[in-house]
Amino acid sequence: MREWNQVSEWTSGQSGEVPHTDCPVRKVLDHVTSRWGVWVLMALAGGDLRFHELRGRIPGVSEKMLSQTLRTLVRDGLVWRAVEPATPPRVTYGLTPLGRGAGEPMATLLGWIRDHAGDILATQSEYDRACAK
Amino acid sequence: MREWNQVSEWTSGQSGEVPHTDCPVRKVLDHVTSRWGVWVLMALAGGDLRFHELRGRIPGVSEKMLSQTLRTLVRDGLVWRAVEPATPPRVTYGLTPLGRGAGEPMATLLGWIRDHAGDILATQSEYDRACAK
DNA sequence: CAGTATCCTGGGGGATACTG
DNA sequence: CAGTATCCCCCAGGATACTG
Numbered sequence: 001m002r003e004w005n006q007v008s009e010w011t012s013g014q015s016g017e018v019p020h021t022d023c024p025v026r027k028v029l030d031h032v033t034s035r036w037g038v039w040v041l042m043a044l045a046g047g048d049l050r051f052h053e054l055r056g057r058i059p060g061v062s063e064k065m066l067s068q069t070l071r072t073l074v075r076d077g078l079v080w081r082a083v084e085p086a087t088p089p090r091v092t093y094g095l096t097p098l099g100r101g102a103g104e105p106m107a108t109l110l111g112w113i114r115d116h117a118g119d120i121l122a123t124q125s126e127y128d129r130a131c132a133k
Numbered sequence: 134m135r136e137w138n139q140v141s142e143w144t145s146g147q148s149g150e151v152p153h154t155d156c157p158v159r160k161v162l163d164h165v166t167s168r169w170g171v172w173v174l175m176a177l178a179g180g181d182l183r184f185h186e187l188r189g190r191i192p193g194v195s196e197k198m199l200s201q202t203l204r205t206l207v208r209d210g211l212v213w214r215a216v217e218p219a220t221p222p223r224v225t226y227g228l229t230p231l232g233r234g235a236g237e238p239m240a241t242l243l244g245w246i247r248d249h250a251g252d253i254l255a256t257q258s259e260y261d262r263a264c265a266k
Numbered sequence: 267c268a269g270t271a272t273c274c275t276g277g278g279g280g281a282t283a284c285t286g
Numbered sequence: 287c288a289g290t291a292t293c294c295c296c297c298a299g300g301a302t303a304c305t306g
Contacts (some may be wrong), residue, residue: 004201005294009264010142017261024250024258025243025246025247026251027247028246028250028253029166029242029243029257032242032246033162033166035278035279036279038162041276050287050288051287051288052287052288059274062279063278063288063289063290064281064289064290064291065278065279066288066289066297067288067290068278068279069277072216074260075256075257075260076253076256076257076261076263077252077255077256077257078253083288087286087287088134088287089286089287089288089289089291090271090287090288090290093287098252098253098256099248101151101249102242102245102246102249103236105238105241105242105245106244108238108241108242108244109162109165109238109239109242110158110162110285111233111238112234112237112238113158113162113165113201113235114158115160116234116235117157117158117161119210119231120157120161120209120210120211120231121157122138123209123210123231124208124209127207127208127210128208142303167298168298168299169299182267183267183268184267184268185267185268195300195301196268196269197269197270197271197272197299197300197301198298198299199269199297199299200268200270201298203276219268220267220306222268222269222306223267223268224267224268224269225269235276263273
């Protein structure tokens with residue numbers, strides 16, 4: 001594993017000054033960890049899906065946010081979009097190799113969090129009790 | 134690897150209805166992938182640090198956001214905080230075992246993104262050109 | 267040194283309505 | 287079916303000032 005001490009390496013290849021927002025790493029991270037981006041990636045990892053199938057699998061997502069999220073991920077090259085010209089239109093989404101590459105470590109992180117959510121909640125109660133007294 | 138098709142599994146252990154915001158997995162994910170949380174975790178992975186050392190290693194972070202982020206991570210049990218009573222005060226932060234556990238997959242994800250940022254940027258230019266014409 | 271308190275703004279994202 | 291368009295609210299987070 002490489003050295004993480006120099007966080008500034010990540011800003012943009014340059015040191016200091018540069019706000020993290022302009023860092024491409026930050027941007028992609030924001031996209032894949034975005035409120036709905038995560039679930040889109042996870043849902044598509046199970047197989048290609050059409051717009052409304054995807055919507056059905058992600059409880060709570062609005063059409064606006066779903067299409068917005070998809071556009072971002074397509075633009076990043078993580079998701080592909082295929083239109084079959086027909087009436088009614090058929091649009092299918094799926095993961096690109098790049099998307100599968102991003103989804104894997106994301107799934108690992110998510111899996112870790114799921115497995116330790118209990119510990120974390122427990123720590124919080126303990127912490128809150130300690131603060132209360 | 135497990136099945137990801139049923140995204141609703143993640144909402145809260147329950148199906149449907151529950152907005153993702155209330156899901157503990159979502160909360161912890163938001164904390165560790167938060168604007169400054171990521172860099173705090175990465176910086177502390179290199180060793181324990183005091184408040185201003187940490188600030189120095191994370192370009193652009195304000196004192197407000199640093200302390201706010203630290204409080205969240207301490208509450209989650211991912212970071213510990215040690216106060217040496219003295220004047221001036223010495224406060225040191227470091228990763229708990231839980232924090233190291235979360236930091237590892239996070240670092241993997243970050244590493245993947247760093248290694249593929251080039252490909253992603255390239256895809257974007259290509260995509261933008263395709264849209265322009 | 268290690269923070270808190272206060273004020274303020276941008277844009278993420280929800281609700282609703284409309285379209286090819 | 288697969289989206290856009292519009293309005294609007296909320297709060298993450300920056301700037302600035304103050305404290306034990």
